Amino acid sequence: MTPTKNSIRKSGVKIYLAKHCGFCFGVKRAIKIAKEAGVKYKNVYIKGELVHNEGVCEDIEKSGIKRADFLNKLPPRSNVIIKAHGEPLETYEKLKAMDLNIVDATCPMVKDIHKKARELEEKGYQVVIVGDRNHEETKGILGNIKNGIILENKDEAVRFQEDIKNKIGVICQSTQTLENVVEVINRLARHAEELLFINTICNPTRLRQREIEELSMRCKAVLVVGSKKSANTKRLYEAAKKINKNSFWITSQYINKNNFRRFTSIGIIGGASTPVEVLETIAGRLNETYDFSSHRRRKIM
Numbered sequence: 001m002t003p004t005k006n007s008i009r010k011s012g013v014k015i016y017l018a019k020h021c022g023f024c025f026g027v028k029r030a031i032k033i034a035k036e037a038g039v040k041y042k043n044v045y046i047k048g049e050l051v052h053n054e055g056v057c058e059d060i061e062k063s064g065i066k067r068a069d070f071l072n073k074l075p076p077r078s079n080v081i082i083k084a085h086g087e088p089l090e091t092y093e094k095l096k097a098m099d100l101n102i103v104d105a106t107c108p109m110v111k112d113i114h115k116k117a118r119e120l121e122e123k124g125y126q127v128v129i130v131g132d133r134n135h136e137e138t139k140g141i142l143g144n145i146k147n148g149i150i151l152e153n154k155d156e157a158v159r160f161q162e163d164i165k166n167k168i169g170v171i172c173q174s175t176q177t178l179e180n181v182v183e184v185i186n187r188l189a190r191h192a193e194e195l196l197f198i199n200t201i202c203n204p205t206r207l208r209q210r211e212i213e214e215l216s217m218r219c220k221a222v223l224v225v226g227s228k229k230s231a232n233t234k235r236l237y238e239a240a241k242k243i244n245k246n247s248f249w250i251t252s253q254y255i256n257k258n259n260f261r262r263f264t265s266i267g268i269i270g271g272a273s274t275p276v277e278v279l280e281t282i283a284g285r286l287n288e289t290y291d292f293s294s295h296r297r298r299k300i301m
């Protein structure tokens with residue numbers, strides 16, 4: 001895989017497209033559920049964005065599914081899609097009370113985090129969720145238990161330690177980095193009598209986080225592609241930047257090739273809600289001779 005001087009000279013920039021890219025399992029599933037609901041039902045709404053990708057959301061809206069930020073304005077017996085990030089229990093109760101039909105596209109891995117959080121609480125643990133306070137997934141986890149606490153980082157673990165009991169159960173948002181979670185745990189462990197950690201970082205996130213390190217070391221520059229709202233894209237970018245100062249967060253396929261001419265090798269990776277076609281378009285813009293078939297073969301191996 002290491003580019004030789006000759007291969008660079010012949011084909012221009014050498015492109016390394018990440019093996020783990022394109023929609024993750026949870027995003028693919030949510031899109032499928034939403035599209036099927038659009039065909040099956042008449043009045044279909046989504047509370048917020050189905051996934052954090054503007055192109056995908058536009059596509060969904062074009063298929064007739066409407067976005068609803070205020071549930072109380074929906075006609076009775078409408079169908080409401082719950083997005084991949086999940087929702088607090090309260091949302092389900094509200095929808096049922098309003099006689100709205102729930103189409104649940106919550107990722108099963110997020111559902112599993114809800115279940116684990118409830119089990120910890122039932123066993124008497126003070127549940128600590130390591131995650132972004134304002135992200136829907138973290139809010140959804142919190143809203144599935146009675147008394148959880150969100151900590152974003154180790155500084156918050158120090159600041160809020162007085163509020164935390166000494167029997168602690170730690171879980172995390174599915175797209176966290178293990179590094180951040182471990183830093184929080186290290187702080188909590190100083191005052192806990194008992195601390196149980198369940199690693200709820202999902203597998204697609206782990207694989208991408210591992211691959212971004214490899215790409216960042218191997219390539220002269222790294223392009224991380226995804227929406228500015230995407231938590232997992234943000235973390236991939238941060239991880240790349242730590243290793244390779246020539247890391248760029250790209251939000252669309254319309255890149256200016258001239259900005260990257262100086263790099264002889266470029267790694268490209270996308271967040272869990274970035275379509276693989278967007279990455280392929282970027283790869284094609286940077287190097288017209290890029291061989292996509294080899295990438296596809298690599299992906300299915």
Ligand code: SF4
Binds near residue numbers: 026108
């Ligand atoms: S990133 Fe992980 S938890 Fe989130 S939708 Fe994808 S598979 Fe599910």
